[in-house]
Amino acid sequence: MITAIVLIQAAAETIPDAAQAIADIEGVTEVYSCAGDVDLIALVKVARHEDLADLVPGRISKVPGVLNTDTHISFRSYSKRDTDAAFAIGLEDA
Numbered sequence: 001m002i003t004a005i006v007l008i009q010a011a012a013e014t015i016p017d018a019a020q021a022i023a024d025i026e027g028v029t030e031v032y033s034c035a036g037d038v039d040l041i042a043l044v045k046v047a048r049h050e051d052l053a054d055l056v057p058g059r060i061s062k063v064p065g066v067l068n069t070d071t072h073i074s075f076r077s078y079s080k081r082d083t084d085a086a087f088a089i090g091l092e093d094a
Contacts, residue, residue, distance in 0.1 A: 001045055003074040004052055006060060008040040014065025015039050021063045027055050038070075 010018045015033055022042050023031040030043040042060065046052050056071050 001047065002049060002052055003077070004044040004046075004056075005072045005074065006042040006044055006056060007038040007070040007072070008042060008060065008066055009037075009068040010039045011065045011067060012039075018063050018065040022060055022066075025055065025059050027051065028060075
């Protein structure tokens with residue numbers, strides 16, 4: 001599974017509608033509105049790089065109000081949840 005973080009600039013008046021339209025796209029798992037240099041951040045999970053190549057320019061960039069995207073592909077995930085899950089393996093048998 002390939003995870004990508006897509007930073008999205010959108011026209012201010014379209015942010016709520018653009019966020020919902022992006023969230024409704026298959027492969028997009030979450031969309032956050034935020035302050036700062038970008039208006040929206042989308043988390044994307046796809047099976048293949050080709051799927052990502054279709055999803056961002058072919059679907060997300062074409063949502064009305066989206067002005068620009070900047071995609072970052074994740075190599076590895078580090079989270080407390082992942083660490084806790086790894087150490088919990090086999091505890092149910094103890």
